[in-house]
Amino acid sequence: MTIDALLKRPIKGGPITIEQQLEDGANYARYIASYLSEGNKIYGLLTVPFGDPPEGGFKAIVFNHGYIPPDRYQTTERYVAYVDALARAGFVVFKIDMRGFGNSEGEPTGTYFSPAYTIDAISALKSLQTLDYVDPEGIGMWGHSMSGNLVLRAMLIEPAIKAGVIWAGAVYSYDDFARYSIEDPSYNPSAAVSSASRRVGQQIREAYGPPDTSVPFWKAVSLTEHIDLLQAPLQLHHALDDGVVDVGYSDDLAAVLNAAGKVYEYYQHESGGHNIASPAFNDAMRQTIEFFQQNL
Template identity: 25%
Template sequence: MLRWLVGFLWVSSLGLSQTLTIDQLSRQHYGGGTLSVERVLERTQGFTRYLVRYPSQGLRMYGFMNVPNGAGRFPVIILIHGYVNPSTYRTLTYTTRYADHLARSGFVVLHPNLRGHGLSEGQPEGSPWRILYAQEILDLAAIVRAQAGRGALEKALPRIGLMGHSMGGGVAQRVAVVDNQIRAVLLYSSMHGDDLKNAQQICYVFTNGARGCEEARNPPPNLAQISPIYHYHRLRAQVQVHHGTRDAQTPHAWAEEICTALRRNRVPHRCFSYPGAGHTFRGQDYALLMQRAVAFFRAALN
């Protein structure tokens, strides 16, 4: 009882109204409402980019969707962006190039703007656990499955993969251990699956003591119930991990630890190291990442 009370008080002190544990998240209902097109943003030879809107947790969420121009229906990839200062974030951000490549390769790509970013309502999440961000993606995945084949998603198939960079990789891990219908997860320079390590990195490395320090120094007693890495046994998705050996933001050792945990839990996976690459890939590293990503999603989602 005392441990439960300590955990409850810790959660209350953060001002979080949502449940935190993986088990509690898995018992919530997701989806409801529809994804709609606001306007066309761009027409290219291979795909059309739309500004889209969908509901989540009582908020209006926005993002863009790339839809291949060819006939037929296509699997869906939800691309989750990493940390960008919300005050400078724009709908078309650094991850646009990944979305465009995947759309030209035959996937409907949804790039949601997380709460408080761009046009999306709500406040950016301050908690290092990113629970609210994960709920938004869980809502979006449920809407895609329910609406696939009609309306704005008429070209979409109800087969979904996730690609997350940095913070987005941490969100993707939480989503995938909660939603067992996610079929493929690609982690690119990802945050750890252990939320304490993320909080410590945020406090001591990213912000020089400005954020995440209370969580880093006083973690909740039920941290193992919160952190995705302790729930990889729930994964029904195939996983790929891509990480540069000179990543100064999310250490390459984290990828090795994630891959060890995936192997221990017998999750189908492949792990790729990129010698000399940093947090965001360029040149040949980027080309190889996208070549592997397209092959991975084609095999897992088709």
């Protein structure tokens, strides 16, 4: 779970298997695909632009969803407009289930007390690098809500991520968590996420107490305490009326990025709620696409 341990941990990719061809999108093919992450078979929605790839290959995005009850998750549902917009813009998009979601193997653990989803995302990136039509040096990550935490953690430890975009991210220093709390059931160890998630969170609190970066363990796992490791540009989006993840999380992350001299963009949206829904969605997605086009 500590950043140092993740830096030393080998995270592997492998072949991507096409499991099912779906109905085409406007200018791209759609597939249910799978790959292996720590021995778990992980499914995902893979989109591939029509036509021959450009020299060097298509740019690609690992798309990381927010919290959805794992037993209700389906690979082809949710985030339809998000994936469609990125796919229409010419990116290969791999929206991964993550372990324990839908038909994917493994146990769901959440992103706050376990590195498992981060490992799944990096494994997906390294698996995309094996595809001959993908530019292995042109892959970014997108994450929403709980996956904001995932994206930043992944960017701290994996230099192959060339750009990251976070929407409504629960990316926090532990002081932020104490200040703002969070209406996200993937964090709450009493929520029905999984017995493993509850158990790990409880064990960590029992061993180290509540989050406090004056405690060596909490400092070792804090993302903001390791922001110097961030090398790639990062774009943040947050709606002011987000009732799930307080905009203060993104405000404070932007302040940390600014103080560290990192390359970042931060967009606040007047409306849209936690999903940054229309009409704010249109501006946020346009800015997201332009950012990936400029940095991948």
